[in-house]
Amino acid sequence: MTTPNTTDFMLLGIAVTLGAIALYVLSLWWRARSLKADEAMLEQE
Amino acid sequence: MTAASPSVAAASAPNHLGRLKALTAVTAVAFLLGLGMALAYxxxxxIQGNVQxxxxxxxxxxxxxxVAFACTVVGGVQYLRTRNVKWDTFALAGVEVGVVLSFINLATGSIWARPIWNTWWTWDPRLTSAAVMVLVYIAYLMVRSGIENRDTRHRFAAVYGIxxxxxxxxxxxxxxxxxxxxxxxxxGTGAQDAQGGFAMNSSMTTTLLLNMAVWVFxxxxxxxxxxxxxxxYADRVTQRKIAYMEQG
Structure with missing residues (x-):
């Protein structure tokens, strides 16, 4: 029996997994950055 | 006493940034180890090839x-008992992280299904219930963000999360x-019509257990x-904005 070549699907799955985690972490960082900007504006005023 | 104000809760919360950074480093190393074991060990x-x-x-x-959604239940119950806003924050974090992980679960399942079941998606009971579960929690985030009154929002979120x-x-x-x-x-034993199951040898079992531990713990x-x-942090900034507006 020959093992099917499903490597492309494995790579796609890993890319989606890492990409989703990275996007979420990026969204946390982006929101924190936005809050920092708000805080800095409050301090200026 | 009702809920502590966000600013009080946030200001009295210990910082622990050093511990969080250490945990993040350990998590990153363990995640890469799990990935490496999945790929090489x-x-x-x-029958399935590498997609397995x-x-x-x-x-x-x-x-x-x-686990994240279970944390939401704990946060919801504790909020209803104590009215302490830190439990609402705990519950919210559980939902947001749970939705991200559920999306990964659905996406990897769909990608696996393409070569094994010859379709990206089928309205199977398990797939359908997993999709409904994600939608239920996305609705939590959407409805929650639409409730203006803070106490109502927290109470609603607690009950909905449970x-x-x-x-x-x-x-x-x-x-x-x-x-x-x-x-x-x-x-264990699945349904009679299950397609795509596989028997695990010791290297597969070790890799699965390690990855489960990394993702869960x-x-x-x-x-x-x-x-x-x-x-x-958001609560602190909001309180400062309110204080600023009240001043002038």
Whole structure:
């Protein structure tokens, strides 16, 4: 029996997994950055 | 006494940034180790080929989401008991992280299904209940953000978060109670019509257990902790904005 070549699907799955985690972490960082900007504006005023 | 104000809760919360950074570093190393074991250590499934390796993340993501949603239940119950806003923040972090992990679970399952079931998606009982579960928690985030009154929002979120967990439990057990599902059960005996199951050798079992531990005990708590920190920061900034507006 020959093992099917499903490597492309494995790579796609890993890319989606890492990409989703990275996007979420990026969204946390982006929101924190936005809050920092708000805080800095409050301090200026 | 009713809920502590966000500013009081946030200001009195210990910082622990050093610990969180250390946990994040440990999580990153353990995650890479799990990924490396999935790619290089675990044996290749003779029938499915390399795509079977996605199961290590697929299952880890589901059980990570399960723990995150369970945290939402704990947060909801504790909020209703104590009215302390820190429990609402805990519950919110559980939902957000749980939705991300559930998405990974659904996406990796769909990608695995394409070569094994010859379709990206089918309305199987397990797949359908998993999709409904994600939608239930996305609705939590949407409805919650639409409620202006803070106390109403927290109370609603607590009750919704507790009730929503029934969709998680149903998704977990549906492959044991519905005989017509084609979703395989990796642990234990699945339905008679299950397609795509596989027998695990010792290297596969070790890799699966390590990845499950990383997703459940490291990745989920780390992401939730960062989300809680962000919410505490957001609450502090909101309080400062309110104070600024009241001044003038």
């Amino acid at each position: 675990a044996g290749t499934d003779a 390796r996605l199961f290590y993340f697929h299952m880890g993501a589901f059980f990570g989401a399960f 009730l929503a967990f029934s969709s998680v439990v149903f998704t977990l057990v549906v492959i044991r109670i519905r005989p017509d599902t084609i979703h395989p059960a990796v642990i 490291l990745l989920t708590p780390t992401l939730m902790w960062w989300r809680i920190r962000l919410q505490n």
